[in-house]
Amino acid sequence: MCGIVGSVSTKTNIIPILLNGLKTLEYRGYDSAGISYLKDGNLTINKVKGRVQDLENNIEKNSFSNIGIAHTRWATHGKVSETNAHPHNVGHITIVHNGIIENFNKLKHKLEEKGYQFKTQADTEIAAGLLDYYYKKYENIDKAIQKFMKKVDGSYAICMLIDNDPNTIYVIKKDSPLIIGQSQDVNYIASDVPAILKYTKNYYILEDYEYGKVTNNNIEIYNKEGNLLKKELKEYHGSDLTSDKGLYEHYMLKEIMEQNTTIRKTINPYINNIKDLLKMPDLTKYERIDIIACGTAMHAGLIAKYLFEQYTNTKCEVFLASEYRYQNNFLNNKVLSIFISQSGETADTLAALKKVKEENCDSLGIVNVKESSIARAIDKVLYTEAGTEIAVASTKAYTAQVALLSVLVLAHAYRTKSIKEEKILNILEEFRSITSILNPILEDTKTYENIAKEIYEKNDVFYIGRGLDYALAMEGSLKLKEISYIHSEAYAAGELKHGTISLITKDTPVFSSATNKHINTKTISNLKEVISRGAKCYLITDEDIKDDNIKVIKIKKVSMFLKPLLTIIPYQLIAYYTAKLKGCDIDKPRNLAKSVTVE
Ligand code: F6R
Numbered sequence: 001m002c003g004i005v006g007s008v009s010t011k012t013n014i015i016p017i018l019l020n021g022l023k024t025l026e027y028r029g030y031d032s033a034g035i036s037y038l039k040d041g042n043l044t045i046n047k048v049k050g051r052v053q054d055l056e057n058n059i060e061k062n063s064f065s066n067i068g069i070a071h072t073r074w075a076t077h078g079k080v081s082e083t084n085a086h087p088h089n090v091g092h093i094t095i096v097h098n099g100i101i102e103n104f105n106k107l108k109h110k111l112e113e114k115g116y117q118f119k120t121q122a123d124t125e126i127a128a129g130l131l132d133y134y135y136k137k138y139e140n141i142d143k144a145i146q147k148f149m150k151k152v153d154g155s156y157a158i159c160m161l162i163d164n165d166p167n168t169i170y171v172i173k174k175d176s177p178l179i180i181g182q183s184q185d186v187n188y189i190a191s192d193v194p195a196i197l198k199y200t201k202n203y204y205i206l207e208d209y210e211y212g213k214v215t216n217n218n219i220e221i222y223n224k225e226g227n228l229l230k231k232e233l234k235e236y237h238g239s240d241l242t243s244d245k246g247l248y249e250h251y252m253l254k255e256i257m258e259q260n261t262t263i264r265k266t267i268n269p270y271i272n273n274i275k276d277l278l279k280m281p282d283l284t285k286y287e288r289i290d291i292i293a294c295g296t297a298m299h300a301g302l303i304a305k306y307l308f309e310q311y312t313n314t315k316c317e318v319f320l321a322s323e324y325r326y327q328n329n330f331l332n333n334k335v336l337s338i339f340i341s342q343s344g345e346t347a348d349t350l351a352a353l354k355k356v357k358e359e360n361c362d363s364l365g366i367v368n369v370k371e372s373s374i375a376r377a378i379d380k381v382l383y384t385e386a387g388t389e390i391a392v393a394s395t396k397a398y399t400a401q402v403a404l405l406s407v408l409v410l411a412h413a414y415r416t417k418s419i420k421e422e423k424i425l426n427i428l429e430e431f432r433s434i435t436s437i438l439n440p441i442l443e444d445t446k447t448y449e450n451i452a453k454e455i456y457e458k459n460d461v462f463y464i465g466r467g468l469d470y471a472l473a474m475e476g477s478l479k480l481k482e483i484s485y486i487h488s489e490a491y492a493a494g495e496l497k498h499g500t501i502s503l504i505t506k507d508t509p510v511f512s513s514a515t516n517k518h519i520n521t522k523t524i525s526n527l528k529e530v531i532s533r534g535a536k537c538y539l540i541t542d543e544d545i546k547d548d549n550i551k552v553i554k555i556k557k558v559s560m561f562l563k564p565l566l567t568i569i570p571y572q573l574i575a576y577y578t579a580k581l582k583g584c585d586i587d588k589p590r591n592l593a594k595s596v597t598v599e
Pocket of ligand 1: 294295296297298340341342343344345346349392393394395478482594595596
């Protein structure tokens with residue numbers, strides 16, 4: 001993976017189109033980039049380890065082509081290098097590829113026996129070799145592609161040029177997203193809609209085991225048997241990527257600061273009066289809710305679990321999608337599976353969804369990117385309205401997920417009468433006031449900057465909490481480690497003493513939040529335990545706690561349904577200012593991609 005762009009035109013130079021498309025997808029994270037185009041029967045391939053800008057600088061000025069493909073790579077097979085970057089060329093075939101060819105070793109040996117020699121460590125080169133082998137063998141591209149789909153295990157979105165076929169781009173798709181954009185005299189291919197939005201909003205979606213032929217004025221899509229399909233031309237209605245950083249130094253800071261707006265926008269349809277809650281899906285027929293997601297989205301699921309169980313007496317399990325897809329999930333028609341995803345493209349989450357669909361069980365999506373693969377595949381989708389999230393570390397998408405899930409639980413509580421109407425009205429009032437509640441926390445940047453100064457040179461940081469505060473500790477810890485590269489771990493506050501406390505030494509930072517009056521004293525006791533071993537403690541709380549050994553960040557007292565939204569902001573900003581002090585590439589942390597489309 002990561003980003004694919006292709007274009008074929010009548011007269012237009014497609015090189016700037018490809019570069020612009022790659023730049024649009026840059027925020028998703030990548031380590032190398034490449035482009036390939038045909039001109040007068042000559043194939044040019046240009047690859048760099050580094051940024052799309054480096055690639056652009058590498059391309060000869062005034063280069064012109066009507067047909068080409070391009071890629072940003074996030075290394076899976078083979079180290080980060082110019083050689084391993086895409087496109088890969090073998091014989092007549094040049095491809096860019098998202099996904100993983102799982103049986104590439106076996107295929108490699110077979111192709112080597114036929115005389116092929118490979119220059120890179122990339123599985124994509126083997127895919128190019130296999131396509132070349134079948135293309136030569138059958139002298140028929142349809143047959144070659146159909147055979148390729150039969151032989152290859154794994155996932156692929158492939159965009160292909162054939163050197164002796166200068167007017168067509170071929171595409172092949174399984175388990176990794178690919179679309180074909182259509183406009184007058186120029187057609188486009190992309191892994192993600194935003195890459196082509198500057199040029200067209202009309203596109204076709206390729207489904208698994210479909211392949212296509214794209215010329216400047218024609219698009220044909222076939223199924224794996226080679227039958228021409230009649231596909232629906234879609235129109236994109238989501239927001240485009242015109243958002244810029246504005247006055248902010250980083251997208252992450254901008255995205256943290258706009259959370260009052262994005263939360264409000266997400267929950268607005270459901271909070272104006274109590275009856276609005278009935279616009280939420282009715283969950284009363286389910287005996288169990290399963291929540292499936294990865295990373296930060298999974299952490300949002302943990303908040304929902306707590307609220308479902310505590311306030312509606314509904315059993316709720318949370319699963320990492322990468323585990324869920326390979327385990328026994330005890331599904332039946334009394335279980336609702338909720339899938340949470342910002343991108344709507346995460347490979348594990350999508351695979352887990354397919355598993356639920358195979359069992360004919362109900363599914364509900366909490367998704368940010370409109371018309372993404374998960375949004376399309378799921379029974380019902382509720383969109384978060386976080387807008388485009390550019391920074392790799394998720395912030396505003398997380399709070400939008402948490403807010404939407406909290407309102408979903410509240411609606412369930414209303415239907416099941418598990419919370420009194422009067423209390424629900426109060427919570428709705430608080431949700432309507434979210435902007436004024438969050439603003440003071442967002443504005444208190446000096447506090448977070450000062451804390452960052454105290455921790456940015458540390459090697460280890462710990463986060464602890466109980467209940468909701470444990471779920472928040474997990475998210476706080478993830479934010480710090482992913483962008484500042486400081487090792488951090490989150491623990492249930494009561495668990496630390498069962499081993500991990502041995503890592504606490506003088507001045508080890510320990511962060512905690514205590515927002516549940518029934519168990520706060522327990523968490524404070526756990527802080528005392530680490531303080532007596534030298535730790536330096538920071539506590540986010542809505543209680544009046546005065547302790548010389550604990551630096552307290554005070555938040556407003558609100559209902560449990562809103563507390564996570566308030567508590568996470570200091571954690572996000574402390575992570576941000578710490579990474580800034582360390583001089584890290586905050587919006588594009590090393591090794592990470594925004595949308596993880598491989599398993
Ligand atoms: C961390 C982060 C990731 C994502 C995870 C799932 O800041 O962004 O942990 O939450 O990769 O991604 P989505 O939500 O797109 O499925």
